[in-house]
Amino acid sequence: MRVDLSLLVHIVYICTQFYQVHSLNILGVFPYQGKSHFFVFKPYLEELARRGHNVTVISCFPREKSMKNYHDISLADKVQVLEDVFPIKRSYYTIFQISVFLLSTGTSNCESLLADENVRNLVKSKAKFDLVLMELFNSDCGLGLAYKLGAPVVGLSSHQLMPWHYNRFGVPYNPSFVPFLLLEGGTKPTLYQRVERTIFDAYFNTAYKYFGQRVDQNTLAQYFDDIPPLEELARNMKFLLLYTNFLLTGSNLLPSNVIEVGGYHVAKPKPLPSELRKFIEESEHGVIYISFGSVLKATTTPIDKIEAITAALSELPQRVIWKWEGETLPGNPKNVFLSKWLPQNDILAHPKVLAFYSHCGLLGTTEAIYHGVPMVAMPIFGDQPSNAAAVEESGLGVQIQLNELSKAKLLEKLRTVLDPKFNQRVKKLSEAWHDRPISAMDSAVYWAEFAAQHHNFTFRTAAADVPLYQYLCLDILSVLIVLFLIFIGILKTLLKCIFTSKSSLQRSNKSKKQ
Ligand SMILES: *[C@@H]1O[C@H](CO)[C@@H](O)[C@H](O)[C@H]1NC(C)=O
Numbered sequence: 001m002r003v004d005l006s007l008l009v010h011i012v013y014i015c016t017q018f019y020q021v022h023s024l025n026i027l028g029v030f031p032y033q034g035k036s037h038f039f040v041f042k043p044y045l046e047e048l049a050r051r052g053h054n055v056t057v058i059s060c061f062p063r064e065k066s067m068k069n070y071h072d073i074s075l076a077d078k079v080q081v082l083e084d085v086f087p088i089k090r091s092y093y094t095i096f097q098i099s100v101f102l103l104s105t106g107t108s109n110c111e112s113l114l115a116d117e118n119v120r121n122l123v124k125s126k127a128k129f130d131l132v133l134m135e136l137f138n139s140d141c142g143l144g145l146a147y148k149l150g151a152p153v154v155g156l157s158s159h160q161l162m163p164w165h166y167n168r169f170g171v172p173y174n175p176s177f178v179p180f181l182l183l184e185g186g187t188k189p190t191l192y193q194r195v196e197r198t199i200f201d202a203y204f205n206t207a208y209k210y211f212g213q214r215v216d217q218n219t220l221a222q223y224f225d226d227i228p229p230l231e232e233l234a235r236n237m238k239f240l241l242l243y244t245n246f247l248l249t250g251s252n253l254l255p256s257n258v259i260e261v262g263g264y265h266v267a268k269p270k271p272l273p274s275e276l277r278k279f280i281e282e283s284e285h286g287v288i289y290i291s292f293g294s295v296l297k298a299t300t301t302p303i304d305k306i307e308a309i310t311a312a313l314s315e316l317p318q319r320v321i322w323k324w325e326g327e328t329l330p331g332n333p334k335n336v337f338l339s340k341w342l343p344q345n346d347i348l349a350h351p352k353v354l355a356f357y358s359h360c361g362l363l364g365t366t367e368a369i370y371h372g373v374p375m376v377a378m379p380i381f382g383d384q385p386s387n388a389a390a391v392e393e394s395g396l397g398v399q400i401q402l403n404e405l406s407k408a409k410l411l412e413k414l415r416t417v418l419d420p421k422f423n424q425r426v427k428k429l430s431e432a433w434h435d436r437p438i439s440a441m442d443s444a445v446y447w448a449e450f451a452a453q454h455h456n457f458t459f460r461t462a463a464a465d466v467p468l469y470q471y472l473c474l475d476i477l478s479v480l481i482v483l484f485l486i487f488i489g490i491l492k493t494l495l496k497c498i499f500t501s502k503s504s505l506q507r508s509n510k511s512k513k514q
């Protein structure tokens, strides 16, 4: 009888634990059209729906099959989805082009978002949401929407922080050791790179403020007349769930409400298509997998670079799987499997895949560390230079820059990562990646639920609120300098007094003696 009672108490206890987090009404705001971005968020939004939350998602990627608790508001017909559109090139000019691209898509997506009938109905019908999840990338427009709906906001990113996200969360941006998303140099930049990233940081922040945020603010004002400044709303965000992990991107200075949840998009590997599986399993010396992602166009790679790659590969005994949009490669190399589309995660999960030659997007890089596949990282645009630096610094792989790509150089890099000792170290890194107190997905879900339930508190660091002169301690320094000057002044006067009285004493002594 006693045993039964304690069992009953136990069951009641478990039930109350279950009921602690009730089903939340969640709105997701993802107007950006980059496939690689939404591919990170999709598994997370699905998981929230699976766990019983009512999830409404505004995005360009509506589901094909319906899912319980998951509702789409599609912007797909208003926005052009990005895929295979960027050429493989890199220069200061392409960085400038990226800034223009970021700001123009951000502001036009804000217009499409607010003009959407279904989105406007949400505001008109005063829909009640417990939480708004929104992508933090090239627009803060969704913050205005969340304000109108009166819901707390949790930001999501599919990459490291954008230059304009540091201030609002109080994350220190110090060019001496914080990588700049779009530039090389990692955490140990040269003086040249430190100056370079300081200039670009100032440029990106200024451009964002005047050609991004201000434009969005005006767009919002066309629909609503009471939206506070977007930067102020940005500071009131509860959390930022950052798609990084310190094992890959290094130990960073992050406040308590910026939480690393890198890794949750990686799915359990599925069986490979039979042709591909045969190609991998029949390889005697393993396979090198090459992909430059879903946005870059491999067929626009300069022809001499392609020839350098194929020449390097022909020196190696490994077979090659290459994501390539064309029918054939120049020179028709043997032992290469070409395809427009490949199940990347399932390929990387295969133990015979020994190296991954990549443009170093954060998704592919995350899948590589997850499965322990060494990388040769050739960054092209966006956050890839900083990801590639992280790959090298973490020991996941080595970098090769596009402008130094030659047969000999690539061969050297591939041989480095194909070395069994290198592979073993990467396997150890991958083991550490999986060793966590709570999975990335559980952590991301937990903090979203936490934000909804404890939304009356603010978790922002005081560092985000102090004026710049206090942040840099300029006032303290000024006071200390003034005190020091006063001290010197007093000392000088004192010494002067002592000397003059001493000399006058001596003089009077002298005159007494005479
Ligand atoms: C769930 O979301 C849908 C779509 O936004 C909405 O129509 C429905 O009323 C919501 N259900 C609950 C129980 O809040």
Ligand SMILES: *[C@@H]1O[C@H](CO)[C@@H](O)[C@H](O)[C@H]1NC(C)=O
Pocket (backbone or CB within 6 Å): 456
């Ligand atoms: C949050 O604050 C508002 C206004 O101050 C108050 O009405 C509400 O009850 C509070 N909610 C919780 C959960 O404490």
